[in-house]
Amino acid sequence: MTGAELDARYARQARFAGIGTDGQERLLRARAVIVGVGALGCAIANHLARAGVGSLTLIDRDIVDRSNLQRQMLFDEADAAAGTPKAIAAAARLAAVNGGIEIVPRVADLNAFNAERLLAGADIVLDGTDNFGARYLINEYCVKHDVPWVYGGAVGASGMTLTVVPGATPCLRCLFPSMPPGGALDTCETAGVLAPIVDTIASMQAIEAIKLLAGRAEALHGSLLQIDLWQNQWQSLAVAGARNPDCPVCAGRRFEALEGNAEDEAATVSLCGRNTVQVMPGRPLALDLRALEPRLGRAGGAELTAYSLRLHLPGGITFVLFEDGRALVIGTEEAQTARRIYAELLGE
Ligand SMILES: [Zn+2]
Numbered sequence: 001m002t003g004a005e006l007d008a009r010y011a012r013q014a015r016f017a018g019i020g021t022d023g024q025e026r027l028l029r030a031r032a033v034i035v036g037v038g039a040l041g042c043a044i045a046n047h048l049a050r051a052g053v054g055s056l057t058l059i060d061r062d063i064v065d066r067s068n069l070q071r072q073m074l075f076d077e078a079d080a081a082a083g084t085p086k087a088i089a090a091a092a093r094l095a096a097v098n099g100g101i102e103i104v105p106r107v108a109d110l111n112a113f114n115a116e117r118l119l120a121g122a123d124i125v126l127d128g129t130d131n132f133g134a135r136y137l138i139n140e141y142c143v144k145h146d147v148p149w150v151y152g153g154a155v156g157a158s159g160m161t162l163t164v165v166p167g168a169t170p171c172l173r174c175l176f177p178s179m180p181p182g183g184a185l186d187t188c189e190t191a192g193v194l195a196p197i198v199d200t201i202a203s204m205q206a207i208e209a210i211k212l213l214a215g216r217a218e219a220l221h222g223s224l225l226q227i228d229l230w231q232n233q234w235q236s237l238a239v240a241g242a243r244n245p246d247c248p249v250c251a252g253r254r255f256e257a258l259e260g261n262a263e264d265e266a267a268t269v270s271l272c273g274r275n276t277v278q279v280m281p282g283r284p285l286a287l288d289l290r291a292l293e294p295r296l297g298r299a300g301g302a303e304l305t306a307y308s309l310r311l312h313l314p315g316g317i318t319f320v321l322f323e324d325g326r327a328l329v330i331g332t333e334e335a336q337t338a339r340r341i342y343a344e345l346l347g348e
Contacts, residue, residue, distance in 0.1 A: 006021060006024060006025075007052070007100060009050075009052070009098075010024050010051075010052050013051060013052075018211075018214075018216055018219060019210075019214050019216075022215075023214030023215060023216065024052065024214070026213060026214050026215050027051060027052050027053050027054070027210065027213050027214055028052050028053075028054045028101075029054050030053050030054055030055070030123045030124070030213040031053075031054065031055040031056075031057070031121055031122055031123045032048055032053050032055070032056055032057070032122065032123065032124050032125075032126060032209060032213070033056075033057040033059065033118070033119055033122040033124075033125045033126070034048075034056065034057065034058050034059065034125075034126045034128050035059050035110050035119075035125060035126070035127060035128060035129055035134060035138060036059070036060055036127065036128030036129035036130065036134070037058050037059070037060040037072075037074070037086045037087055037090045037128060038060070038062070038068070038072055038086070038128060038130065039068075039071040039072050039073075039128075039154070039193065039195065039198040039202070040127070040128040040152050040153075040154065040198055040201060040202045040205070041058070041060065041086075041090070041126070041128025041202075042072045042073045042074040042075070042090060042128075042202075043073060043198060043199050043202030043203065043206070044126050044128055044152075044202045044205050044206050044209070045058055045074065045090055045094060045128075046073060046074060046094070046097075047202070047203065047206035047207075047210075048126075048206060048209060048210075049094040049097055049098045049101060049103065050097060050098060051206075051210055052098070052100070052101060053101065053209075053210075053213060054101055054102065055101065055102040055103075055104070056094070056101065056102070056103050056104070057104045057105075057106060057118070057122070058086075058087045058090050058091055058103065058104070058105050058106065059087060059106045059108055059110055059118055060085065060086040060087040060090075060106075060107065060108075061107070061108060061109035061110075061271075061278060061326070061328075062085070062086050062271060062274070062276075062328070063083045063084060063085050063086065063308075063320060063328065064079040064080045064082075064083065064084050064085075064086055064089050065080055065083075065274060065276075066080045067274070068080065068086075070195060071193065071194075071195035071198050072086075073195075073199075074089065074090045074093045074094070075089050075090070075093075082305075083310065083318075083320065085105070085107040085307050085308065087105035087106055087107050088105050088107065088307060090105070091103045091104075091105035106118055107307050107308075107322060108324065108326075109278065109280070109326060110129075110134055110137060110138070111137070111280075112137065112257065112258060112259070112260050113284055114284075115137050115138075115141050115258055116141070116258070119138070119141050119142075119145075119147075122147055123147070123212075123213060124147065124148050124149060124150070124209050124212055124213060125138055125141070125142055125147060125148075125149040125150075126149070126150050126152075126205055126206075126209060127149065127150060127151045127152050127153075127205070128152070128202075130153070130187070130188065132176070132179045132180060133179070133257070135151060135172055136172070136173070136179065136257040137257045137258060139151075139164065139171050139172040139173055139249060140249055140255040140256070140257050140258040141255075141258055142164060142166060142171075143164075143166045143171050143249050143250045143253070143255075144253070144255050144258065146166050146167065147166070148163065148164060148165045148166065148212050149163075149164050150162070150163050150164070150205040150208050150209060151163075151164065151172055152201045152202065152204070152205045153201070154193060154197045154198045154200075154201045155185075155186045155187060155188055155191050155192075155193055156186060156191040156192060156193060156194070156197070156230070157194050157196075157197050157228060157229045157230035157231075158197060158226070158227060158228035158229070158230070158231075159197045159198070159200065159201035159226075159227055160201070160224065160225065160226050160227075161201050161204045161205055161208075161224075161225050162175065162223075162224045162225070162239065163208045163212075163220050163221070163222075165212075165217065165220070166250065168217075169222070169239060169240075169243070170239050170242045170243045170244065170247075170250070171243075171247060171249050171250040172249075173244075173247050173248065173249040173250065174242060174243050174244040174247045174249075174250060175224060175239065175242060177244070177247075194229070194230075196229055197227065197228075197229045200227055200229065201227065204221075204225060208220055208221065221236070222238060222239060222240055223236040223237055223238050223239055224236075224237045224239050225237075268280070268335040268338055268339060270333055270335070271328070274330070275330065275331060275332065275333055276328055276329065276330045276331075276332075276333075277328075277329045277332060277333065277334070277335055277337075277338035278326065278327070278328055278329075279326070279327045279328075279329060279338050279339060279342040280325075280326055281324075281325035281326065281346075284324055284325065285323075285324060285325030286323060286324070286325075287321070287322075287323050287324075287325055289304060289308070289309040289321065289323060290304060292309060292321070293309055296309065296311055296321070296345055297311070299311055299313060299344075299345060300312045300313040300314065300319075307322065307323075308320050308321060308322050309321045311345070313341070315331070316331045317329060317330065317331040317332060317341065318330040318331060319341060319342075319345065321345075321346075325346075327342055327346075329341055329342065
């Protein structure tokens with residue numbers, strides 16, 4: 001491809017000296033995986049799709065809810081009313097923005113069962129998740145397979161980001177040796193979250209991805225960047241010398257989260273700020289939702305979509321079942337209640 005043949009949509013980006021036509025061509029050949037298509041993931045995916053990253057995989061376990069619309073920029077009221085899976089709604093929006101790239105939605109919860117499969121082939125992984133369990137898993141996959149990844153998190157009006165280049169920088173585990181205990185950190189549930197900080201952090205993640213994919217690693221910021229847009233504080237901690245020689249992941253090459261016994265994983269997890277509990281089956285299932293509809297429909301009004309079976313149960317509970325046996329129980333925050341409903345319906 002020569003500059004003259006480059007799609008006009010990329011003209012301003014290729015004109016930028018740091019990218020150039022060759023950088024743009026590299027972007028068009030690149031494959032990025034975005035884990036979590038909430039507020040961070042929407043903004044990252046929007047940037048990378050418009051920038052012309054050739055293949056984008058969007059992984060998300062949740063469906064669009066009205067409370068997402070304040071900050072999750074790829075969704076609208078119709079998506080929330082329909083309860084469309086976020087990965088599907090985001091892929092549809094981005095396909096309308098850029099028809100020249102491949103966009104692959106995956107309605108799934110990244111876990112030890114599926115991480116190797118879902119992340120395979122990535123040139124870079126972008127963190128749009130809201131929890132350290134998923135980040136440890138991404139970190140281990142990326143160190144094991146020598147794939148760069150970009151951590152990001154935002155809550156309230158502050159956020160943090162770090163770019164991990166295996167072999168060159170510390171990994172996440174070097175800087176955060178143990179998982180913060182449950183309840184130790186503010187979450188978007190307890191502290192709320194403002195959209196501009198999410199966009200700021202997501203933009204930092206996206207530009208780091210663009211630098212790496214365009215072959216300009218020398219331009220990476222090389223720090224643990226912390227930003228508070230309410231207190232007006234920007235803090236950049238250089239991480240060049242921060243590799244931990246005893247790090248179990250990047251020094252010891254022990255991948256406990258990735259190779260761990262998936263049965264040890266929490267079978268249920270509350271989704272942040274959603275009054276929703278996710279229930280996982282004890283083993284991966286392959287359900288025929290169409291065949292289940294007549295029987296499960298007796299428990300409440302049933303709606304079959306291309307991706308899920310939704311049941312409207314008494315007590316204001318909505319039960320959304322996916323083909324892999326995963327379910328979202330909407331209308332409760334109690335894991336026990338969600339488990340009981342799941343067991344009653346599925347007998348698992
Ligand atoms: Zn490490």
